[in-house]
Amino acid sequence: MAERRPFDRLWLGAHLATMAEAGPGLGVIQDGAIGAINGRIAFVGPETALPHGASAHETMRLDGRWVTPGLIDCHTHIVYAGNRAAEWEMRLGGANYEDIARAGGGILSSVQAVRAASEEALRAQALARVDRLLAEGVTTIEAKSGYGLDLDNERKLLRVARSLGAARAVRLVTTFLGAHALPPEACGDRDAFIDEICTTMLPAIAAAGLADAVDGFCEGIAFSPGQIGRVFDAAHGLGLPVKLHADQLTNGSGAALAARHGALSADHLEYTDEAGAAAMGAAGTVAVLLPGAFYMLRERQAPPVAAFRRHGVGMAVSTDCNPGTAPLVSLLLAMNMAATLFGLTVDEVLRGVTREAARALGLLDSVGSLEVGRACDLAIWSVQHPVEIFHTLGHNPLFARVFAGNVTD
Numbered sequence: 001m002a003e004r005r006p007f008d009r010l011w012l013g014a015h016l017a018t019m020a021e022a023g024p025g026l027g028v029i030q031d032g033a034i035g036a037i038n039g040r041i042a043f044v045g046p047e048t049a050l051p052h053g054a055s056a057h058e059t060m061r062l063d064g065r066w067v068t069p070g071l072i073d074c075h076t077h078i079v080y081a082g083n084r085a086a087e088w089e090m091r092l093g094g095a096n097y098e099d100i101a102r103a104g105g106g107i108l109s110s111v112q113a114v115r116a117a118s119e120e121a122l123r124a125q126a127l128a129r130v131d132r133l134l135a136e137g138v139t140t141i142e143a144k145s146g147y148g149l150d151l152d153n154e155r156k157l158l159r160v161a162r163s164l165g166a167a168r169a170v171r172l173v174t175t176f177l178g179a180h181a182l183p184p185e186a187c188g189d190r191d192a193f194i195d196e197i198c199t200t201m202l203p204a205i206a207a208a209g210l211a212d213a214v215d216g217f218c219e220g221i222a223f224s225p226g227q228i229g230r231v232f233d234a235a236h237g238l239g240l241p242v243k244l245h246a247d248q249l250t251n252g253s254g255a256a257l258a259a260r261h262g263a264l265s266a267d268h269l270e271y272t273d274e275a276g277a278a279a280m281g282a283a284g285t286v287a288v289l290l291p292g293a294f295y296m297l298r299e300r301q302a303p304p305v306a307a308f309r310r311h312g313v314g315m316a317v318s319t320d321c322n323p324g325t326a327p328l329v330s331l332l333l334a335m336n337m338a339a340t341l342f343g344l345t346v347d348e349v350l351r352g353v354t355r356e357a358a359r360a361l362g363l364l365d366s367v368g369s370l371e372v373g374r375a376c377d378l379a380i381w382s383v384q385h386p387v388e389i390f391h392t393l394g395h396n397p398l399f400a401r402v403f404a405g406n407v408t409d
């Protein structure tokens, strides 16, 4: 398995939760070793299986610590300006998400703030949040647009998102979310705005290479299944994969819509029914669960986790980091919430921020598991057992983070 040349780096004396597809549970290897060459994993296995005489330019002993793949936050709106703390105060006073949206608040107040902000200001604010995630072992982050809602401002958000990946040792995946909300200048004409997305915004953004995928918000307060379907067809015409904010506040058959279009993921899913879960299972669409929004909105109905299990739907867990419904910069806390609020098992949670999150981004071949040939993105934890990674609220047991074979601060 190992190549003959020395490893660039070699980690010894670790317990590995490989998340390898073939293995049961977490794919655990006790007393394991990982070797990296050119940023990729060149050896992973029991230390005793290392080829005789294997050498490395740098060797690190981990003294029984646990290693997982670097964590993946696969659903964020991390590039934004300002905050919506006042709106939260309104909600605590009894207003709901729809009340706030209909009153012109919610997403549209973030749109105003983003349109007024410079790229530099957006980058500085987003980097502070990115740094919080990296400190918890995150090595891949998805970032959506959707607070610009016109071509110039959507491009601005996506350029800032791309620049975050250049500014930090992290893999940044971008998603165009033009169909997030109706901008005020559309004067209530949802169909005309969808036309503009399909014929102007999406082609320009695709041509500039600014988006890795296309997302939409299918909900009574946002866009209908028919309107989202048009966006998805346009995206596919440009060779871009799709994903969907689905069934968050009501059952709008968003899960089935996403599945019908072969979406990488459908996200939120509190109100998804059995048929929606079955469609997702058949299509291989990942369920991205976002307990931070569920918690902040004080929702009562949890996603149908048992139905997802019955239909073999992969489940990912993410922060949904955004200024309104999920002001959350801790993936570890989202993981704890996914277990506590949604009833995921420890193994499901850990797969949900590694292998399944990679699948939700279409990156399963390159990240999300410890396997030869994958990127050497590692999170090294000072824990005795994997459950301790996200058991203690407010405690971060990360020992070291490795991105593309390099130990980062």
Ligand SMILES: [Zn+2]
Pocket: 075, 076, 077, 245, 320
């Ligand atoms: Zn979202």
